[in-house]
Every structure is written in structure tokens, then in C-alpha cells.
Amino acid sequence: MGGREATMVLMDENGKRCDGRTVDEPRRIMIKAGGLKNADGSSYIEFGDNKILVGVFGPRDVHPKHMSNTDTGILRVRYHMEPFSVGERKNPAPSRREIEISKVIKEALEPAVMLEKFPRTAVDVFIEVLQADGGTRCAALTAASVALADAGIPMRDMVAAIAAGKVADTVILDVNNEEDQAGQADMPIGYMPNLEKITLLQLDGVLTPEEYKKCIQVGVDGCKLVYELQKKALNDKYFGNKGD
């Protein structure tokens, strides 16, 4: 936060980034559907050095009762970081940042989930960040979509997410922690490839109007890559390797 020094070499003369990736290369992504016994649906994602676990419960009774809606089901999302997930110990109580991220992830998932089929119920999504390394909200949103599908909840599409950004005056895909801290812009994007809708979009950092357009395009293309991995994770669980 705030520490945007230009001292670190984020891109060398060959166009290689600080972790050796090219400009449009995402980090290593591994998604696993299922894994938790008690949750109705679950998933685990490793996105670079991010390690995130998601559990989904529901549709189930709403507590407290006054939150229930007679017309539709409700979606509740809690994004939470473990105290040991970051460099310096994080206070386990939910921070303002976590409350905001919970809200944007909820709003990003809402258009994908057919909640109107389950009036008076709640679907709870619990996101636990075990290790954080830049881009947790995108990785969490990606994993949450898989966990909802794993729970068998009717969906219109899955939301795939990845960040685009700008370092060393170049538009890049998948911003890592160093690039987020020292780079020029970070734009997390959540996208439903089948419905062609952007459901999560944030930006901090300065972009010219041309870079802005390019960032969105790069991000949306990146989401399509992530989407294939989400489908593969579900395929692997439910159809073995036959589904490939």
C-alpha cells in the first residue's frame, strides 16, 4: 500500500517480468473441485502462491430470519484471510478491506446464481485465504464459482476472474504481489464467458483511455483461460479424465 517505488525492476530489457513471466502469461493455476466433506460444495485453488479454500452451504434456512426474502434466495459471502496468510500477522477480525471484498465478490457471483429458484433460503459462501500473494479476490471469485457449481446450485454461467494491470508502462496479465505494490495499475476483472458479462471490475492506478481499453480486453481474454481451468476442475471430479 502506497509503496510504489520505481527501484524494483518489474520488467527487464527482454520483456520478462520479475517472476520470469511474459506480459500475457498468467501464473500457475491449479483448481480442484470438492475436497471438504461437510460443505455442500467446495473448491481449492492455487493461483501462483495464493492458496484459497472455499466452502458453500445451501440453499438452507436463513438465520437470522429477518434476512430471508420471500421472492428469492439470498447469497451471502464471507472473504476472510487467516492471520498467517501474509508477511506480518494479520488481525483475525474482519477488516474494512475484507468487508469490501466480500461485498464485491457477492455482487460478482449474484448474476450467475439462479437464486430465484430458492425463495426464503440462503446460499452461504465461505472463502478462506490460507496464503495470500496478490490477486486474492480474483482467485477467490474463481474458486467460489467452482464451489457453487460443485454444490449443485443452478447457475447461468461461472464467473472467471483475473487481474490485468500496468507495470513499466506495459499492459500485463495477472498482477502478482510485487507488481501490485510497485506497479502502476491493478485492474481485477470477473467475467462470465458464456453470457459475455463483466461482473467484477475495480481499478487502482492511472491508465490512459487507450490503456484502459487494452486492460479490459487483456483481462477478459485472461478470464477465458481461467474459465477453461474451472471447467476442467469440475470435469476431473465428476467425469474422471474421460471428460477431457
Add this chain to the structure above:
Amino acid sequence: MTSSTVIDELKKNQILELLEQGKRVDGRALDEAREISIETNAIPKANGSARVRLGDTEVVCGVKIQPDRPFPDTGDKGLFICTAELLPLSHPTVETGPPGPEVIELARVVDRGIRESHMIDVSQLVIEKDKSVIGVFADNVVVDYDGNLFDACSYAATAALLSSKSPKWNWVDDAPALVEGEEVSVPITTIPVSVTMGKIGKHIIVDPNGDEWASMDARITITTDSNGNICALQKGGDDGFTLDEIVQCGEISVRVGTKIREKLKAAQQGGQ
């Protein structure tokens, strides 16, 4: 809080029906913001202040400038912190108590827009490196609610910062010492302007009023700086945008933002 305004389905349908004919409930063009009135130096005890009305939404922002300890990892930079709060007198549904997710998001989005534009050059706010820096705190309070608090708070904070005069401190005997009777200007590099757009059906509208806000499917807030660059963005609401819509919103935010920036500049000159 802001999304819980009760609006009957009839009103919602009427808003959508009008939009299908290219009209809005209050007669504005789709890309027209409401009337903005800005009164700077409304709170003389603050180092800078502004009272902003955006239609019937009213926000008061006060800026306090005081010495503070720097963050451990940024000892060569001063602090800039912007907050926002909904007062119980602003709407019948607002209750006292800790802020909910909507208000937390509001404060963070307003803060981010100004911070990411680098409006305040925090590197000039250092009294003694690693020991003492100047903190600039812009606190917004919403006193009347009629939708679009994001822009109202952003304009209030920006206008208040533009009107601010900072006291001066020297480093004496290992402590900051106030230099009596001297005021310096706050290091301003650019004027950020946020433009919030709502999506109702397939229509994009600028600066939704309270009724429109309650009928929105999704919203997007885009902040631009004086060079016409985009420096912060937040999408919200329970629906999505297409790629074309996002690009269109970017263009609207630059165009509308330019007009509003002139008003902020005029208010700064008028207040001095």
C-alpha cells in the same frame, strides 16, 4: 443502507418505461449530472471544508491537517486518509452504530479515487523522515440522501482539499513545533473527478438520483484526473456490464468529468 430505500415496483417500471423513450424521471439527459452547488470554507475551524449539494444529496466535508507518525514502511511520505459516514438525520432508514458493508465500500471507493489520482503529493508532507509526517484527513458526512453518495462525497472531499491551507511545522528538539501564524498551501498535483453511472435495463445513466439508485441493476464509478486519464474504478450491483458498455462508461466519465472539474475549479477560486 443506501440500497435499502423502499421503492414500489410501479415507480421502478415507470423509470424503465421512461428510459425506453430516452427520458429520465427528473427530465435530465441520460449523461447529465444533477445541479452541483459547492460552498467552500463552510467550516472555518477546519483547515479546509466544503458543503456540496448534488441534486438533493448533501455532504459536508472537513479537512484536518496535523502531524502524525508515518507508516513504518513509508517514512518518506505523509498520510492522506479520506472517510465517509452516513448520519442518522440523512434518511429514515439510517441507524446509528458501526458502518455496514455499503458505507465501508463508499468510504473506500471515495478514498481510492482521490488517493490513486495522486491529488495530494504526500512526498511533500514530511516534517522529519521516518519520525514525523503531516497527515491530511478528509472526513465526509452525508446529511441528506438522494442517491449517488460516491460522487457527492468525492466532490466534497476534492473541493475541501482544494480550499485547504496547511499550518506549518518545524522539527525542533525531536518534536514537531508549530510555526505560529504561517500557512502553506497543500501540495495538489491534479483534480480527480468521479463519475458514477447506473445501469437500468440496457440504459446507462449518469448520476442516478435516489429513485433511480433503488432501481439500478448495476453501477460503475470511474475517477479521472486532470489529464483525462482513468485512475480508479469500482463496479457494484447485482448485474454485469458488457465489454462495450465498460468502454462506453470510460468515455462518458472523461467527458462528464471534464465539465465537473471546471465547477470544482470555479468553487476553489470563488472561495479564496
